[in-house]
Amino acid sequence: MAWWRRKKDPIEPESQASKSKTSIPKGMWSKCEACSEITYTDELVQNLRVCPLCGHHMPMPTAERIAAMVDEGSWEELDTDLRSTDPLGFCDQKPYEERIRRAIDRVGPHDAFRSGLARLGGRPVSVGFFAFEFMGGSMGSVVGEKIARVFERAVERRIPAVVFSASGGARMQEGILSLMQMAKTSVARARVREARLPYVSVCLHPTTGGVAASFAMQGDVILAEPGALVGFAGPRVIQQTIGQELPEGFQRAEFLLEHGMLDAIVSRLELREHLSQLLSLLCGEVRAPEPAATGS
Amino acid sequence: MTNRVLDFERPILELESKIRELKDLSEANDEIADEIARLEEKARRLQQERFATLSPWEQVQLAKHPDRPYTLDYVGELLTDWMELKGDRAFADDPAIVGGVGRFRGRPIVLIGHQKGRNTKENLYRNFGMARPEGYRKAQRLMAMAERFGLPIVTLIDTAGAYPGIGAEERGQSEAIAASLEQMAGLDVPTVSVVIGEGGSGGALAIGLTDRILMLEHAVYSVISPRGCASILWKDPDAEQKAADQLKLSAHDLRRLGVCDEIVPEAVGGAHRGLAETARALADAVARHLSELDAMTPQARKKARYGKYRAMGRFETAGSARTETG
Numbered sequence: 001m002a003w004w005r006r007k008k009d010p011i012e013p014e015s016q017a018s019k020s021k022t023s024i025p026k027g028m029w030s031k032c033e034a035c036s037e038i039t040y041t042d043e044l045v046q047n048l049r050v051c052p053l054c055g056h057h058m059p060m061p062t063a064e065r066i067a068a069m070v071d072e073g074s075w076e077e078l079d080t081d082l083r084s085t086d087p088l089g090f091c092d093q094k095p096y097e098e099r100i101r102r103a104i105d106r107v108g109p110h111d112a113f114r115s116g117l118a119r120l121g122g123r124p125v126s127v128g129f130f131a132f133e134f135m136g137g138s139m140g141s142v143v144g145e146k147i148a149r150v151f152e153r154a155v156e157r158r159i160p161a162v163v164f165s166a167s168g169g170a171r172m173q174e175g176i177l178s179l180m181q182m183a184k185t186s187v188a189r190a191r192v193r194e195a196r197l198p199y200v201s202v203c204l205h206p207t208t209g210g211v212a213a214s215f216a217m218q219g220d221v222i223l224a225e226p227g228a229l230v231g232f233a234g235p236r237v238i239q240q241t242i243g244q245e246l247p248e249g250f251q252r253a254e255f256l257l258e259h260g261m262l263d264a265i266v267s268r269l270e271l272r273e274h275l276s277q278l279l280s281l282l283c284g285e286v287r288a289p290e291p292a293a294t295g296s
Numbered sequence: 297m298t299n300r301v302l303d304f305e306r307p308i309l310e311l312e313s314k315i316r317e318l319k320d321l322s323e324a325n326d327e328i329a330d331e332i333a334r335l336e337e338k339a340r341r342l343q344q345e346r347f348a349t350l351s352p353w354e355q356v357q358l359a360k361h362p363d364r365p366y367t368l369d370y371v372g373e374l375l376t377d378w379m380e381l382k383g384d385r386a387f388a389d390d391p392a393i394v395g396g397v398g399r400f401r402g403r404p405i406v407l408i409g410h411q412k413g414r415n416t417k418e419n420l421y422r423n424f425g426m427a428r429p430e431g432y433r434k435a436q437r438l439m440a441m442a443e444r445f446g447l448p449i450v451t452l453i454d455t456a457g458a459y460p461g462i463g464a465e466e467r468g469q470s471e472a473i474a475a476s477l478e479q480m481a482g483l484d485v486p487t488v489s490v491v492i493g494e495g496g497s498g499g500a501l502a503i504g505l506t507d508r509i510l511m512l513e514h515a516v517y518s519v520i521s522p523r524g525c526a527s528i529l530w531k532d533p534d535a536e537q538k539a540a541d542q543l544k545l546s547a548h549d550l551r552r553l554g555v556c557d558e559i560v561p562e563a564v565g566g567a568h569r570g571l572a573e574t575a576r577a578l579a580d581a582v583a584r585h586l587s588e589l590d591a592m593t594p595q596a597r598k599k600a601r602y603g604k605y606r607a608m609g610r611f612e613t614a615g616s617a618r619t620e621t622g
Contacts, residue, residue: 081614081615082612083612083614084611084612085610085612087553088542092529092530092539092542109614140609141609141611142611144609145609148606170497170520172525172528172529174609174610175519175542175545176543176553177610179497179519180555180608180609182477182498183505183605184605184608184609186477186480186605187481187602187605188606190482193478194482210519212470213473213477213502214498216470217473217475218475218477218478231465231470232458232464232470232473233460233465233469238461238465241459241460242461246462250465251465259467261468
């Protein structure tokens with residue numbers, strides 16, 4: 001046999017030794033969806049899940065968002081006792097009741113929205129956050145009720161309202177009642193306007209359907225995170241309807257800003273500061289209570 | 297009339313055509329005349345029975361029947377001195393929504409409704425009754441005008457949904473619907489909406505946040521089309537019949553769910569088999585609700601409207617298991 005034909009043992013790429021060497025705890029590192037940069041997860045969370053290299057905004061668990069968006073220690077969650085029911089007896093491939101149960105087990109009992117009171121730059125606000133991880137942030141009766149209460153508390157206490165939206169739209173399993181949550185939240189929002197109190201809507205990725213077509217687009221000021229998809233119909237539905245490719249960046253926050261549908265796109269890293277400055281301009285500085293007038 | 301016939305309409309239409317033949321043959325023969333009268337009664341009864349037990353899917357088909365009367369058909373029956381008013385004053389006129397002023401039983405009102413086309417050419421012009429943002433903005437303009445001049449607003453709902461297209465998104469479809477909703481929440485004038493055919497999601501509700509919601513007997517109103525629902529939840533658009541069963545979208549379902557205030561009876565066999573009769577029932581119902589609303593002050597109407605929508609939805613309160621009902 002000629003020497004160049006000599007067979008060598010192939011290099012074992014997956015030997016036991018090398019396997020144990022490369023194994024790292026799952027979730028320790030995170031890869032950016034946009035630029036593939038690998039970041040130490042703790043560092044990414046510290047950076048509010050914004051890629052330190054390219055600035056891409058990654059999905060953020062609602063608990064982390066609440067902590068990052070309001071003054072430290074000021075969050076007081078309310079309406080925690082509300083639970084979805086199954087008004088239609090809806091069953092697709094799984095019964096709706098089972099879907100709710102599973103979501104509660106997986107995410108928590110708060111349904112797709114968490115509402116409460118908090119402070120922003122020292123100022124009390126009535127605030128709510130969509131929990132996209134709970135059934136895609138879909139709006140059923142519980143979500144609608146919580147949003148209506150956010151607006152009502154703003155009016156009762158004469159404080160501004162802020163809602164962070166991230167939702168696929170109405171919750172189909174509650175049928176017409178979910179559609180009517182658009183009406184319910186709109187009548188409540190209208191009262192905030194009548195009371196001349198500011199309402200700021202923050203659109204996160206994604207904000208579509210009945211949520212976009214009601215309170216998310218009814219803000220005195222409407223903000224969005226970079227790259228957030230915001231629109232009425234989802235891109236797939238539009239593509240199926242018109243049968244052609246959608247333009248690059250279609251329905252992204254930058255597209256909406258260009259078409260006059262948003263006031264500003266704000267990085268998550270600056271959002272809290274931005275909101276508190278905005279509210280201080282719209283409703284005056286937080287001042288110490290005026291001293292009682294001294295009458296003669 | 298296009299004379300398109302749905303499967304469940306066919307036996308009755310066949311019976312009716314037999315009766316007509318018999319009539320042509322008989323010519324003043326008393327015996328046969330009795331027989332004809334008996335058959336006519338039978339046909340009517342058959343139809344009534346059949347239409348009382350339509351499946352949700354059959355309801356959907358009937359609500360979209362190509363011969364079903366559309367907004368302008370009812371305008372012709374309901375109003376005198378009708379003058380259509382066009383344009384959103386910003387971008388375009390959207391023929392998928394028509395609006396204008398006219399006299400309803402002598403009294404000036406603003407009427408706004410979705411408008412579908414009767415044939416392909418008309419449908420291209422009307423975009424199959426699927427409005428773009430300018431349609432909703434035209435509606436907003438007309439509602440603001442009604443408010444200024446103290447005219448009640450009647451809206452007729454009949455759309456598969458707001459149009460999902462590139463231009464519609466560029467011009468803010470969601471903002472247009474959202475703004476309509478908020479505007480209707482704050483109106484001082486009385487408002488009544490009637491779902492006359494298809495109530496398709498946000499595009500329907502955008503002109504439907506009213507003091508009273510009426511539905512024609514065979515109209516449907518749903519958060520999503522059965523087909524859309526099937527393609528999302530069943531991953532198969534052809535499961536639309538199953539989705540229709542689950543969505544509870546008939547007038548009777550909505551009455552039970554506390555969304556619909558009154559069901560307006562249609563001519564036997566559906567509105568397309570008796571426009572004048574259906575329009576009369578519709579006019580009576582609208583007139584009754586308007587006079588009830590007239591008796592209230594604007595503040596009382598707004599308060600009642602707030603209460604109506606505020607109570608919509610069903611949920612439980614953990615622990616006490618209280619259920620709130622719309």
